[in-house]
Amino acid sequence: MHHPAPTRRPLTAAASLLLVGAVAATLTTTAPHASAAPRDLVANGGFEGGTSGWFASSGSTLSTTGAHHSGSASAHVGNPRSGAATVALNDRTNTVVSTTKGATYTASAWVKASRAGTSAGVRLMEYAGSSLEGQRKGTVWLTDTKWHQVKTTYTAAADGATVDLNVLAWSLAGGGSLDVDDVSLTATGAADAPPAPAPTPTPTPTPTSSPSPSGWHRVWDDEFDGSSVDGSKWNVRNNDHNGYERSCLTNRSKNVSVSGGSLHIVGQRENMKCGGYNGSFTSGYLDTIGKFSTAYGRYEMRAKMPTQAGSSKGLWPAFWLRPDDGGLGELDIMEAVGSDPGEKNYDHVSQTLWYKTDGSVKGQSKAAYPKGGTMSDGYHTYAVEWEKGAIRWYVDGELTYSRDRSTTSWLSAAFDGGRKFHIRLNLQIGGAWPGLPTGHTKFPADYAVDYVRVYQR
Template structure:
């Protein structure tokens, strides 16, 4: 950098440089069809003076931040335009530590470079270079410094056509947010502004329960640099706005409205807008409920800004999919489930169930290619069981089996299926289902997500259920459907194949190859709440006894009762 002047001189110099840069850059138009391609793109450099002056600061659209190099020759800075582009103009705004000799180069691959401009008599300041060339990468390569310090650029702008910076992209991911208030208590833990911009549909921002359930209420995001806004997506919690505005600002002080409504109906809203600014705000003026405002997601799309690339979404399974995991249960009679594939889930069950799940004592092979999960009338002293409505005892009167692939195998998307024969009897509750793998690392249900592939109640073995559970729809409010066999047949009479075909668009449930229920991601987001099923899940098999839904067993319930599993398979 340049020699360190006094504090007042530094502040005045930076202000003058900023004003001069803005006036000069705005006064020199690029070609009529040319676009600023470099802003917010990935920049790298041969070196940096220190962490305060990264390469990204030269392409962030902020003329008050800069890149500075080490104090030696040569040095370079380059920007990746994201795709091949035709380059027509390069604008450089130098700090006092400028280059007297440098070249501007383009490359298709970031390795082999072609010169677009060269000089040995540069004088620094603001330079607009009309060039002609093409490439995905553009580099400024300095070979002689004007001072004893390094090279330093306030702004490095590349104009032309092509690239990918002109394409609409998500600008708000992991950007800082500010809100009128936020909630952090037992009802909404860490419901801070950042949760609306994290691309996690199971986390949300909410206004404070003590100070924020008032009008107006607002939240805004700092995109890091000026952006052209083309779309805003809001995924509302039930505490939504009936009247609100979308606003933009260059400074988070003066706001311009680019969308307004007095008839918001919550859920997911995709707003096509036109506006420009560094900050984008949702400004709510009328609440739909006595509570506050709450957003699962607040996404801003457009060009410019200083975006952070979000994680790549998972790939949909190939068509046709390939078998990636299975258990055929071909072990000898009496052998336990394969420890490389399954772990026991011992203890008392949820939902006021009456059984105690043992450590695989109730799960074994029958020697004929089946897993046997057996529910027994067998007291287990000392277990933390709910009161048995038949005996009044808090000692578990039943044992059964529950096992999962939680620490062995999880996956995202594919076809998961099992061939199962369910038992019949009041109080029995066989299930084949999946839990979001983040449950294992501390995210509680239902925020981790649950995908139920098969549930049958022993008191009604002519009906099966498939359901999904999420924060906005769970328990009795889950999204699901009952279905039956042709001619009203009994599920307990034979084996049947239950399957979930799961991808980025939703889940298609089948029974014996026949589609019985389809859940569309788009429809759920528009009518029920956020879709939280685009991440890894693991498989669970269990046979429950009693509970809130099936009710208790009675004298007619046969014990032992057995759920037989022929196989479990996953295709991707």
């Protein structure tokens, strides 16, 4: 995003806690007769076998307790920290090893929070390798400390994928806990599968939703698994306008929201006045100013663009970095612009390095393309590796562009001084590069972000 950096209005919000527990599960086909109930093949879903087959995230605690819903035990996941934090309960392997496209998978769990006022949920996630094919979530608001059931149903998008089952809780304070019992997973319309063997106890590992790239460790992320933007991680602009675009920026849920495991930055065609500007569109803009910044690292996003061929003129989604001090340097990890019928610029990623944002020094950039598809046909990953003396861009894991001191005389001055940069995500509408939306441009326009992750050596 090559334009001046305007003043921010941070959005104040309480930090939230995401508690994720993925349970071991194996599938069965629902019997054809109404009298035959589907088999529950979750391994140790009642925790009578202790914590065998399960692990908890680093910094959290996992044990069993006699405060069960049924049987003799339940899982007890604790947050020993003084403040809210993310903890996870996960099965050691996605036990649903091969989905059937169109099959319906139903998950259920009983949950009990140590404190009233907790939102809990159960989520099914379908993976083809490390690629998330889809997910579905059910939630329940725990107004007391009694047991409550939560369910969700998901229809598989592909054959041969795996399904992960997570139990979640939000706004669980430091020192709080969530008890989980009677976890089940059944399938209708899936190929019949034998029960999973009882798990063998092994040491508790640290869970990750996907492996870190070789040589890197994760230092910050947002998986967007909650029900709202995490105010401890992001600022969301509201009642704001940039002079180089045609939209009013708001924090309304119709412009910025979290649902279905993704952040949604949505452009709308509507009239709105923001400050002294009368806009014809609205959109969203998030940044991590004052909340997270770092010098050097790998920055990665998985997202689906709203830049469909022939129906997205005027749209400009972006994922980019700017320095905290507002000085030299801008690193555009992913930018894209939409198109009218007949235009061909809808399917490429613009990857750009800037020395100054006033245009006095020309930026260096390259256009890359997702292999075998377009930016709007599904979720793709966009990443940059920023190290001292070198910067590399990737699309879906493929190296697409690189710059170093031999190609860029000003790289050291702008990027090698150890200055910290923060993250920005926005959907601009209008401007010199994308042009104005036309009658062909489809609204609402959803820039959907599955996750943002930051790694360091």
